[in-house]
Amino acid sequence: MKYDFVIVGAGFAGAVCAERLATNGQRVLVIDKRNHIGGNAFDCMDEHGVLIHPYGPHIFHTGSKRIFEYLSRFTDWRFYEHRVQAHIDGNLYPIPINRTTINKLYHLDLNEQETADYLASVREPRERLTSSEDVVLSSVGRDLCNRFFRGYTLKQWGLDLSELSAGVAARIPTRTNDDDRYFTDAFQFMPAQGYTAMFEKILEHPNIEVRLSTDFHVLRSIIEYDHVVYTGPIDAYFDYRFGKLPYRSLSFQHIHLSGVERFQSSGTVNYPNDQEYTRITEFKHLTGQQHAGTSIVKEYPRSEGEPYYPIPRPENEALFQRYNELAEATANVTFVGRLAQYRYYNMDQVVGAALKAVEALL
Structure with missing residues (x-):
């Protein structure tokens, strides 16, 4: 034929x-x-x-x-609506960074305008945003950069933020309100x-x-x-x-937990600074499936294997x-x-x- x-x-x-x-x-x-x-x-x-x-x-x-x-x-x-948390020093924080993240991390009680002022005070402005490091430092400053982004990026891409094009970090917003949705699409x-x-x-x-x-x-x-x-x-x-x-590749460790109805409080938890894996996702959050047990996946970035990310x-x-x-x-x-x-x-x-x-x- x-x-x-x-x-x-x-x-x-x-x-x-x-x-x-x-x-x-x-x-x-x-x-x-x-x-x-x-x-x-x-x-x-x-x-x-x-x-x-x-x-x-x-x-x-x-x-x-x-x-x-x-x-x-x-x-x-x-x-x-997908929600992601970052596991840092034993605590969970909303990601993208928002008002809740900053108040919980630094033990503050800032309102929305004060959160905007705080971010303005810690930013490190750059004339040209040529790398992902430039983007993050000019958005949230060095401490938040190191806690939430630098380690995760090194694991995910095998490169420092300074070695990645600006567009990678530009995909992740920063918010001054309490919106903890990972995406804001219609x-x-x-x-x-x-x-x-x-x-x-x-x-x-x-x-x-x-x-x-x-x-x-x-x-x-x-x-x-x-x-x-x-x-x-x-x-x-x-x-x-x-x-x-x-390309950057990934390997996946799929785990089923019998008799555990819910493993984590959000669909995905990122691990920027500890563990070999970058994140854990629990599928029942995504699918809404009812089941007595739960299944999760841990993601391990790799330099070799199936091509996933240019x-x-x-x-x-x-x-x-x-x-x-x-x-x-x-x-x-x-x-x-x-x-x-x-x-x-x-x-x-x-x-x-x-x-x-x-x-x-x-």
Whole structure:
């Protein structure tokens, strides 16, 4: 059979592209080297019957009504506002830093304006924000930087704040009120039946065929197709011609606690200054599932392994641009997604990038 499009990767980028193309009359083959759909957002029941995210927590949030309404065609939603705490010297503090964080940490009783004044007094302004250290110091000063950010960043990225591009720290706000939500987007929901159920509905179009445990480099020579949508690592597509793009990887320790209804008081607890892991997430907060036990995951950043996070440094961006020039000169191939575009995308941003890519193709 000849396909109009072969889509490499069954995560958000690949699934959304497949659905849009299929709905517009194209014959689409979706392949993935893993044995499941959904990419890193894949979820499933563990052996104890708790719905978990094997590749770490995925919390959906977006400010885009268009993206939310698009995904709403394939799932019902459960309202969920994610909350994160930082474990510091045996105590838990809201993160992002807010008025509660500062009052509890320094044994103060500041109102909102006094909190703003306090932050203004400890900030270390920078003329140019070139690194994440510049961003954090100019926002919250040195003590809060060292307590909440420096150690976490070193574990997460294997780099000091001063070695990371400014955009990484710019993703985390600072608040002078008591808002302890991790995100403030207009749409904060979790798929009511899980991500995998949503992906199944996205991909159930009659014009879509899905093949799992399939390697594109093997398949490409034995099938006929007009165009490829590639969502994997862009450097892998070109056989690492200029060398490998640096990624940060993760390993996960999944633990089930029988007879423990609730392990921690928020969905995620960060450990910036102690422990080898960066954070613990308890899935029942995210899913709202009722169960006599609970399942948690500890995340351990790694320098080697599956590519999860593009490492945002100027030299890495320069290397990506060399690959991107090859991509733009490659006929009949569209590169889209976090790995193909070497971007630190949230899930909704990947959906947006996929919708934009298909509009251009059509």
